[in-house]
Amino acid sequence: MSDLWPRIEPLLARVEKPARYIGMEQGSVRPQHEAGRVAFLLIYPDTYEIGLPNQGLQILYEILNERPDAVAERAYSPWTDMESSMRRAGLPLFSVDTHRAARDFDVLAFNLSAELVYTNLLNLVDLSGVAVRNEDRSPADPIVIAGGHCAYNPEPLAEYVDAFVIGDGEEVVSEIADVVGAWKRGGRASREAVLRELATIPGVYVPSMYQVDYDGQHIAEVRPRFADVPAVVDKRTVADLAEWPYPKHQLVPLVEVVHDRLNVEIFRGCTRGCRFCQAGMITRPVRERPEEQVRTMVREGLARTGYDEVALTSLSSADFSGIDGVVADLVNNQVGTGQVSVSLPSLRVDAFSVKIATEIQKVRRTGLTFAPEAGSWRLRQVINKLILEEDLYSAVDAAYSQGWRRVKLYFLTGLPTEMDDDTLGIAALAKNVVDIGRKYTKQASCTVSVGGFVPKPHTPFQWFGQNSVDELSRKISLLRTATKGTKAQVKWHDPSATFAEGIVSRGDRRIGRVIEAVWRAGGTFQEWSEHFSLDRWVDAMHAQGLDPDWYVTRHRNHDEVLPWDHIAAGLHHDFLWQDWQSALAEHGLPDCRWTPCYDCGVCTDYALEHVVASPLAPAGGSQGTGQDLTAGAGIPVRFLGKHEAVSGGGAEANSQARRAAAAGVSPAAASGPV
Amino acid sequence: MKGGAHNPVRLRYTKRGKVRWISHRDVARALERAFRITKLPLAFTEGFSPRPKVSFGLALSTGHESEAEYLDLVFADEVELEALSVSLTDALPDGIAVTGAVPLAERAPALQEAVTAVVWHVEPTRADGTPIDASELGQHVDRALQLPALPTSRRRKGRDVEEDVLPVIRRCDLRTTNPVSLEMELTTQPRSAKPGDVLAGIVRATDLPGGLIEARVLRTHQWIERDGTRLEPLNADTRPRALEARAS
Numbered sequence: 001m002s003d004l005w006p007r008i009e010p011l012l013a014r015v016e017k018p019a020r021y022i023g024m025e026q027g028s029v030r031p032q033h034e035a036g037r038v039a040f041l042l043i044y045p046d047t048y049e050i051g052l053p054n055q056g057l058q059i060l061y062e063i064l065n066e067r068p069d070a071v072a073e074r075a076y077s078p079w080t081d082m083e084s085s086m087r088r089a090g091l092p093l094f095s096v097d098t099h100r101a102a103r104d105f106d107v108l109a110f111n112l113s114a115e116l117v118y119t120n121l122l123n124l125v126d127l128s129g130v131a132v133r134n135e136d137r138s139p140a141d142p143i144v145i146a147g148g149h150c151a152y153n154p155e156p157l158a159e160y161v162d163a164f165v166i167g168d169g170e171e172v173v174s175e176i177a178d179v180v181g182a183w184k185r186g187g188r189a190s191r192e193a194v195l196r197e198l199a200t201i202p203g204v205y206v207p208s209m210y211q212v213d214y215d216g217q218h219i220a221e222v223r224p225r226f227a228d229v230p231a232v233v234d235k236r237t238v239a240d241l242a243e244w245p246y247p248k249h250q251l252v253p254l255v256e257v258v259h260d261r262l263n264v265e266i267f268r269g270c271t272r273g274c275r276f277c278q279a280g281m282i283t284r285p286v287r288e289r290p291e292e293q294v295r296t297m298v299r300e301g302l303a304r305t306g307y308d309e310v311a312l313t314s315l316s317s318a319d320f321s322g323i324d325g326v327v328a329d330l331v332n333n334q335v336g337t338g339q340v341s342v343s344l345p346s347l348r349v350d351a352f353s354v355k356i357a358t359e360i361q362k363v364r365r366t367g368l369t370f371a372p373e374a375g376s377w378r379l380r381q382v383i384n385k386l387i388l389e390e391d392l393y394s395a396v397d398a399a400y401s402q403g404w405r406r407v408k409l410y411f412l413t414g415l416p417t418e419m420d421d422d423t424l425g426i427a428a429l430a431k432n433v434v435d436i437g438r439k440y441t442k443q444a445s446c447t448v449s450v451g452g453f454v455p456k457p458h459t460p461f462q463w464f465g466q467n468s469v470d471e472l473s474r475k476i477s478l479l480r481t482a483t484k485g486t487k488a489q490v491k492w493h494d495p496s497a498t499f500a501e502g503i504v505s506r507g508d509r510r511i512g513r514v515i516e517a518v519w520r521a522g523g524t525f526q527e528w529s530e531h532f533s534l535d536r537w538v539d540a541m542h543a544q545g546l547d548p549d550w551y552v553t554r555h556r557n558h559d560e561v562l563p564w565d566h567i568a569a570g571l572h573h574d575f576l577w578q579d580w581q582s583a584l585a586e587h588g589l590p591d592c593r594w595t596p597c598y599d600c601g602v603c604t605d606y607a608l609e610h611v612v613a614s615p616l617a618p619a620g621g622s623q624g625t626g627q628d629l630t631a632g633a634g635i636p637v638r639f640l641g642k643h644e645a646v647s648g649g650g651a652e653a654n655s656q657a658r659r660a661a662a663a664g665v666s667p668a669a670a671s672g673p674v
Numbered sequence: 675m676k677g678g679a680h681n682p683v684r685l686r687y688t689k690r691g692k693v694r695w696i697s698h699r700d701v702a703r704a705l706e707r708a709f710r711i712t713k714l715p716l717a718f719t720e721g722f723s724p725r726p727k728v729s730f731g732l733a734l735s736t737g738h739e740s741e742a743e744y745l746d747l748v749f750a751d752e753v754e755l756e757a758l759s760v761s762l763t764d765a766l767p768d769g770i771a772v773t774g775a776v777p778l779a780e781r782a783p784a785l786q787e788a789v790t791a792v793v794w795h796v797e798p799t800r801a802d803g804t805p806i807d808a809s810e811l812g813q814h815v816d817r818a819l820q821l822p823a824l825p826t827s828r829r830r831k832g833r834d835v836e837e838d839v840l841p842v843i844r845r846c847d848l849r850t851t852n853p854v855s856l857e858m859e860l861t862t863q864p865r866s867a868k869p870g871d872v873l874a875g876i877v878r879a880t881d882l883p884g885g886l887i888e889a890r891v892l893r894t895h896q897w898i899e900r901d902g903t904r905l906e907p908l909n910a911d912t913r914p915r916a917l918e919a920r921a922s
Contacts, residue, residue, distance in 0.1 A: 005692075010803060010889075013737050018695040024767055254696045254704060254767055306707030306765065 002033070004091060005099040011085040019255040020048035021082065023074075023096035026252035026305065030098050031071035038181035040064050040072040041095055041105035041142070045112075045120035046527065048076040048096075052251060053259040055313070056148065057111050059246040060173050070177045073097040073105070077120050080525065083127065093127040102128035106184050107176075108142045110161070112150035115504035116497065116526040119519040121146070122160060132516065134162055134208055139188045143180060143195075151205075152235075152282050153457040153564040156507040156515060158207035163198045165205075166567055167235030167282075168268075170244050172203045199229045203236035205567060212509055217550060219508060219561040234568045235282065239608055241268055241289045245297060252305045261309035261343070262301040266294050266323075270315035271610070273589050275384045275579060276373070276412060278456035279315055282569040284602040286593050287611040291322050299335050309341045317344040318353045321614035327356050346371070349387045354398040365403040370395060371410035374418075375425030381586045382417050384579075389429070396433050400440040407433055407446050413475045414453040414467030414498075416583060423475045423482075426450070430488035446488045450476060452498030454505050458569045460579035462562065465555035466502045469495045469534070496534035500526065502552040503537060508563035511551070514540040570602035591617070680717065681749040682782065685762075686774035686908055689740045690892075693769035698733040701770065705745065708765035714758065715751040731785035731907070732792070732862060732896065740893035742792075744785050744907045746778060774908045782911035787863075789907065791844060793895040794858045796869045797851075801885035808854040814880040815846055815856065824875035828867075839875040842867040853889070 012018035033039055042061055044051025051057070057074065064072035073095035078086060086092070093102040102108060108128060110121050122132050130141050137144075146157065147165035154164040165172055176198065183194040199206035209229045213220040224231055238244055250262060267288040270280040289297075298310050310330070317323060323344075329335050330342050342360045347353040349370045357368060372387050374380045380387055396407055411426050430446045437444025452472045455461045467475070472495035480490050504511060517540035518526070525531040541548045556562065558577060565573075575598075582589060592598055593610045594617040603609055689701065696704075709716050709726065718724035727748035734740050755775040763771045782788075800806050818824055824840040844859035858869055873886045898910040 009692075012695055013887075018736065019697070019700065022692045022695050024692055026767070252707065254693070254700050256700070256703075302710075304711070306709075306711040308710060 002104070003099050004094050004101060007089065007091055008094065008099060011082065011089060011091075015082045015085060016079060017049075017255065020076070021078065021096060022254070023099070024254055025052070027247075027249040028074075028097055028251055029065050031065055031073065033071055033098075033100070033104075036069060036181075036185060038070050038107070038177050038184050039105040040070065040107045040109050040177070041075055041102055042072055043075045043093075043102075043108060043110050043124060045077050045110055045117045045124055046525075047079055048253075049255070049257040051076040051111075052253050052257045053263065054111055054113070055247065055263055055265060056169060058251055059244070060109070060169050062247050062249065063170060063173055064177060067174065067177060069181055073100065075102060075124070077124060077525070078127075080531075083123075083524075086127070092129045093124055103130060103142065105142050106180055108144050110144070110146040110148075112146050112148040112157075114527060115150055115156075115501050116532075118150075118157060118504060118515045119523050119526055121157065122516060122519040123524045125160070132519075133159055135159070137162075137191065139191045141191075143191075143198075145176070149279060149282065152278070152567055152569060153506065154205055154207060154567065155509045155563040156504050156511040158509045159512045160516070161207070162195055163204055163206045165236070166203050166233055167569075168238040169236070170238050170246070172201060172236045175201045176204065196226065196229070199226075202230075202234060205233040207509075210566065219563060221561065222563075222566045232566050232568050234606070235570060237570075237602075237606060237608055238268070238287070240611060241265070241287045242293055245289075245293055250301060250305060252307070259311065261311055262298070262305055262307045263311045263313050264294060264297045264301060265289065265314065266312045266317060266320045266326075267314045270319075271592050272316060272319075273384045273579075273591060274373070275382075275460040275583050276415065276453060276456075277315075278459050281459045281571060283315070284570065284600065285608050285610045286319075288321060288613055291326060291613065294326060295329070295335050298330065302340060308339060309343065311343045311345055313345055316346050316348060318346075318348045318350075318356060321612055324352075324356055324359070327359055331360055331362070349395050350391050351394050351398045354395050354402065357399070358402045365399075365405070367406040367408055368399045368404045369408040369410065372429065373410065373412050374415060374422060375411065375427075375429055376422045378586055379415060379418060379422040379425075381588045382583045383412075383415055384583065384588050386588045392429065393432065393436060397436050397439075400437040400444060405437070405441055405443045405445065407437065407444075409433065409446060409448050411448060411450050412453040413450050413479075414472050416461060416464045417586075418467075418475075420475075420478060423478050426479055427482035427486075427488065430483060431486050434487040444487065448479070448483065448488055448490045450479065450490065450492040452493055452495050454498060454501045456505055457562070457564045458567075458571060458576070460576050460583055462506065462576065463556040463558075463560075463580055465553045466499075468549070468553050469499050472498060494529060494532070497526075497529070497532055499548070499552060500532070500534055500537045503541065503548060506563065507551060510544065510546060513544050514546065517543060570600075570605050572599075572601035572605075575600045679749070679751050680780075681752060682778040682780065682913070683747055683749060683753065683755065683758075684776050684778045684782075684785075684908060684912070685745045685747070685759075685772055687743050687745065687766075687770055687772045689734060689738075689743060689770055691739070691769035693767050694737055694739045696767075697736045698730070701734075701743075702728075702730060704767055704770065705762075708762050711765040712758075712761045714753060714762075715749050717748040717750040729784060729786075732789060734893060735868065735891075738891040738893065741773075742893055742896050742906075744789075744896060746782070746785060776908050777913040779911045779913045785907060788898045788900075788910065789896045790863050790899040791859055791861050791897045792893055793897075794856075794860065794869045795849075795890075795892040795894050796856045796858055796873070796888055797853050797890040798856065798873055798886045799853070799889045801887050803887075803889070804884070805853055806884075806886065808848065808850050811854055811856075811886075812848040814876055814882045815848060818876040818879045819843070819846060821879050824872075824879050826867075826871050826875040826878060828871055837865075837867070837871075839867045839871050841865065843872060846872065857894075 042057050044054050044057055061072045064070045075093055075095050125132050131137050144162045146161045147169050151164045151166055179197050195206045198204050199209045209225050210222055211225050212222050269283040269286040271286055274280050327342055349372055372392055373385045374383055430448045433446045434444055455464045455466055476492045483490050518536045521536050523536045538548055593612050716726040718726055729746045731744040759772040759775050823838045825836050826839050827834050828837050842860050842865055847857045849855045849857055860867055869891050870888050877886050898905045898907055
C-alpha cells in the first residue's frame with residue numbers, strides 16, 4: 001500500500017514535464033512512517049514549479065520532520081494530463097517524497113496563497129479519495145487543514161476544510177501535531193472530538209464549531225456552538241524570527257521552478273501601510289532577522305545547495321536595516337560565498353533602491369521594476385503608497401543613467417476614488433519615464449503592467465465595492481488609447497479573472513457551493529488563463545441563487561457583519577474604518593516602525609513589538625523618510641462624491657501583495673496575461 | 675599554458691532510476707550545482723557573463739537511462755581525479771554517479787563530433803504496455819532487417835519527415851532477458867536515430883500487431899571509431915599522466 005511508484009512510472013512517458021512527479025530534491029527526506037507518528041501531507045494546490053519554492057511549506061516540512069513523533073511529505077497539483085492518466089489508472093494523489101497515497105496520511109495540509117486555487121483544493125481532496133465536504137468524512141479519513149494568507153477569510157471553504165490555521169505556522173503546527181497525534185494513537189475514535197480539541201488551540205479555526213445566522217442576504221451573527229470554542233480566533237505570530245532560522249535545508253529541485261534560487265527571508269511583516277495590501281496588514285509587526293543570521297543562512301545555504309543566486313525576501317527588502325551593507329558584502333564576496341547574484345524581490349521607488357540595484361547588477365543592466373501602484377499623487381495618498389513623482393523620476397533617472405534600458409512600472413486599477421484623471425496619470429508617468437530614459441539611450445522603453453484591484457479582508461479597503469469587469473476594461477482601454485504612439489507598452493491582467501477572485505476574496509460560506517460547482521464543471525487551475533472561464537463562476541452563482549455583484553461590486557457599510565469578523569489579524573475594526581476614512585480624505589499614514597504608534601491594535605493586543613535593528617528610516621526618497629505627508633492633501637474630498645465617481649469596478653489580487661507573496665509565499669500563476 | 679593552469683578533463687557518468695525523468699538540461703544544471711558544492715576549480719570563459727568551460731556529449735532523451743554519459747570540462751588548477759569522482763557523485767542526485775575521469779588532451783575533438791556509435795539496451799512492450807513474446811519480437815526484427823528500407827516518420831524542426839532508419843542500425847539483437855530486450859547498436863553519424871524510431875520502423879514495415887513502445891531504454895556504450903579502431907571515450911584523446919604532472 002505504501003509505494004505507488006511502480007504504478008506511477010508507466011504514466012510518465014506520456015505527460016509533460018515528468019520530473020514534476022519524482023521528488024528527489026536535495027534537502028528532501030524519506031521519512032519512516034510508523035503507527036505512533038502523525039503523518040502530514042503538505043500540499044500546494046498548484047503545479048510543482050509554482051509550489052515547490054513555497055517557503056512556508058518548506059518551513060513546516062522541516063519542523064514536522066524534526067519531531068520524533070511526526071512525519072511530513074509533500075504533494076502538488078498534478079497537471080491536467082497527469083491527472084487524467086491517474087484517474088484512468090485509478091491512482092490517487094500521492095506524495096512526491098515516498099510516493100505514498102494521500103489517504104495514508106493523517107492530515108492533508110493545504111497552503112492557500114491565492115483564491116483562484118480553491119477549486120484545485122477540492123480537486124486534490126477528491127483525487128485523494130476523500131469526501132470533499134467536511135460532513136461526509138469519517139474518522140478513517142485524514143483531517144483537512146489549510147493555512148496561508150487566504151485563510152484570513154476561511155468562510156468560502158468552511159464546508160470543505162476541517163480546520164484553518166491563522167497566521168505564522170512555526171509554533172502552531174506542533175500544537176496541531178500533538179492533538180492529531182494523540183487522536184491517532186488513541187484509535188481515531190470521533191472526528192468531532194479531535195476537531196473540537198483543535199478548535200481550542202490559539203490560531204486554529206474549526207468552521208464546523210461555528211453557527212452562521214443570516215438576516216436576509218446579510219450575516220446576522222457568527223457564534224461558536226460550544227462554550228470552550230473561542231468567539232474570535234486570533235492569528236498566531238512568531239515574535240522573534242531569529243528563533244526560526246528555517247528552512248535550514250532549502251529544497252533544491254531537479255527541474256526549473258519559479259524563484260529557482262536560494263531564498264532567505266530577511267524580515268516578516270511590513271508597516272508601510274499600503275491600504276490595498278493584505279499581506280502588509282495581516283503580518284504585522286515588522287520582525288527583522290538579525291543581520292548576522294542572514295549572512296550565515298546565505299553562506300551556508302549557498303554552500304549546501306550549489307545555487308549561485310540568492311534572494312533576500314520580505315515584503316519590502318530595501319527596508320531591512322543595513323540592507324546596503326549586506327548586499328555589498330554579498331556581491332563583493334565578503335560573505336565567503338564565491339560569485340553570487342543577489343535579488344531583492346520588491347524594490348522601493350527611490351534612488352536608494354536604485355543604488356542597491358546598481359551594486360547588485362554590475363553588468364548587463366536590462367530591466368528594473370518599480371511599483372508606484374497609482375497614477376497620481378492624490379490616489380497614491382488614498383492607497384497610502386506615498387511616492388512623490390520626483391521620487392519616481394529620480395529613481396528612473398538613476399536607473400537609466402546607470403545603464404538600465406527598460407523600466408517596468410506596476411499599477412493597480414479599480415482603486416477607491418479612482419477617476420479617469422488617475423488612469424490617464426499612469427500614461428503621463430509612463431511617457432515622462434520614457435522621456436527621461438531618452439536622455440540616456442535611444443532604446444529606453446517602459447512597460448506598464450496593470451492589475452485590477454480586488455479588495456481584501458482585514459484591510460482598510462475591505463468595505464470598498466470592487467470595479468466591475470466593464471469598468472476595469474474601460475479603464476484599461478482608456479490607458480491603452482492614451483499610450484498609443486508612445487514607447488510605453490501596456491500589459492494588463494484579465495478583468496474576468498479579477499472578478500472571479502473578487503467573488504471568493506470577500507465571500508461567505510455560501511460561496512463554497514459555488515466553488516464546488518465550478519470544480520465539478522471542470523474548473524481547475526483557475527489561475528491559468530487557458531483553464532479560466534468567468535462563465536463557469538457566474539453560472540454557478542446564479543445556480544446557487546447568489547448575485548455576483550452583491551459579493552463583488554457592492555460597497556459594504558460600517559455596521560455590516562463581514563464574513564471574517566470572527567477571525568482577528570489584530571487590527572482593530574475602528575482602526576481599519578478610520579484608515580478607510582483617511583483614505584477617502586486622501587490622508588496618508590506614516591510607517592509606525594520609525595514614527596510613533598498609531599495603535600492599529602496588533603502590538604498592543606498581542607504584546608508584540610517591532611524587531612528592527614535601525615531606529616531610522618532608510619535614506620533617500622519619500623517612502624517612509626519623514627516627509628510631510630499632508631503635502632498635496634489640502635483639498636477636502638467628500639466621501640459620497642468620490643464614491644459615486646468610481647462605483648462599479650472589478651479587479652484581481654493587488655499586484656503588490658501578489659509580488660510580495662511571490663517572494664516567499666505564493667508565486668502568481670505563470671500564465672496570466674500580465 | 676598561458677594565463678594560468680589549463681587542465682581539461684573528461685568525465686563519464688550514469689543516469690539511472692527515477693532521475694531518468696529529468697531533462698538533459700536539468701542534468702546540466704545539477705552538474706553545475708555539484709561543481710559549486712564541491713568547489714572544484716572550474717575554468718571560466720572570459721567576457722561579461724563568464725560561463726564554466728563545460729561541454730556535454732550527446733543528449734540523452736528524458737526518460738532514457740544511461741551507463742555511459744560523457745562530459746568534457748576544463749579546470750583552472752590540478753585536481754585529484756579519483757577523489758573528484760567520489761565528491762561529485764556525493765553532490766549529485768541519486769542515480770547520477772561519476773564513474774570515470776581522465777585527463778584530456780589539448781584540443782581533443784568535441785564529444786558530439788567524435789562519438790560515432792552508441793549501444794542501447796531496449797525493453798519494448800506492446801503499445802498498451804502489455805508484454806511481447808520473445809519469439810514474436812524476434813521474427814519481426816529479423817524480417818525487418820531483411821528489408822531494403824525501414825521508413826519511419828520523424829519529427830525534425832517541427833515537421834514530420836520520412837526517413838529510412840535501416841542505414842543507422844549496425845545491429846539489433848534479441849536478448850532473451852526477462853522481460854525480453856533488444857540490444858541495438860546505432861550510428862550517430864552521418865545520421866542518427868533513437869531506439870523508438872527503430873521500433874516504429876519495425877512495427878510499420880512488418881505490421882506488428884499491437885505496436886511497440888519502449889518501456890525502458892538504457893544507453894550502455896558510446897564509441898569513438900577512428901582509423902579502424904573503436905575506443906571508449908575515456909580511452910580516446912587522453913593526455914598522458916606525465917603531461918598532467920608537468921602542467922602543475
